[in-house]
Amino acid sequence: QKEVEQDPGPLSVPEGAIVSLNCTYSNSAFQYFMWYRQYSRKGPELLMYTYSSGNKEDGRFTAQVDKSSKYISLFIRDSQPSDSATYLCAMSSNTGNQFYFGTGTSLTVIP
Amino acid sequence: DAGITQSPRHKVTETGTPVTLRCHQTENHRYMYWYRQDPGHGLRLIHYSYGVKDTDKGEVSDGYSVSRSKTEDFLLTLESATSSQTSVYFCAISSTNTIYFGEGSWLTVV
Numbered sequence: 001q002k003e004v005e006q007d008p009g010p011l012s013v014p015e016g017a018i019v020s021l022n023c024t025y026s027n028s029a030f031q032y033f034m035w036y037r038q039y040s041r042k043g044p045e046l047l048m049y050t051y052s053s054g055n056k057e058d059g060r061f062t063a064q065v066d067k068s069s070k071y072i073s074l075f076i077r078d079s080q081p082s083d084s085a086t087y088l089c090a091m092s093s094n095t096g097n098q099f100y101f102g103t104g105t106s107l108t109v110i111p
Numbered sequence: 112d113a114g115i116t117q118s119p120r121h122k123v124t125e126t127g128t129p130v131t132l133r134c135h136q137t138e139n140h141r142y143m144y145w146y147r148q149d150p151g152h153g154l155r156l157i158h159y160s161y162g163v164k165d166t167d168k169g170e171v172s173d174g175y176s177v178s179r180s181k182t183e184d185f186l187l188t189l190e191s192a193t194s195s196q197t198s199v200y201f202c203a204i205s206s207t208n209t210i211y212f213g214e215g216s217w218l219t220v221v
Contacts, residue, residue: 008151032208043201043212044154051208088153092208097142097161099210103153 006102023089134202
């Protein structure tokens with residue numbers, strides 16, 4: 001069993017829709033949770049970073065962590081064609097220097 | 112901008128030839144990483160470094176070696192390139208429990 005599971009999609013939504021991206025994990029030691037956006041032929045770009053449980057909001061993006069369920073989510077409100085990319089989740093424990101990644105979800109926002 | 116530069120950005124090489132990819136950081140971070148990314152597999156760790164001359168293997172280290180003689184530079188070497196090493200390679204640095212990536216090096220082995 002992989003440490004981090006992420007549905008690869010692809011996910012296709014109309015412009016303006018609310019998008020929900022999710023990852024599950026198995027290691028209860030994970031404390032730091034990240035979401036990356038990766039455009040085609042580019043490197044992953046850090047989008048959201050949260051510590052432990054709870055929500056964090058940044059503009060149209062909300063990251064949510066439920067440690068009791070070992071489940072994290074990224075919500076995108078009012079999705080735009082420029083949000084079309086692959087989204088990767090990542091996490092690490094308190095040791096802080098080993099990172100575990102989902103395989104990424106491909107998102108297309110249709111104008 | 113995470114201050115990571117990878118070179119070369121694109122390379123085509125022949126099977127059996129040695130290849131070195133370079134990663135340069137301007138942030139003075141202790142931890143540096145090399146990943147490869149392939150469809151269906153996501154990001155897989157090849158090697159990482161936790162200081163000058165301190166390196167360790169990741170999950171897909173066979174066929175790869177690394178060196179770090181200066182804090183700012185981390186080299187990945189394919190001693191004898193094979194077609195299975197055709198991939199995109201990302202260098203990364205970690206800081207305060209998160210990780211930042213370079214723009215990638217696209218390698219094709221023919």
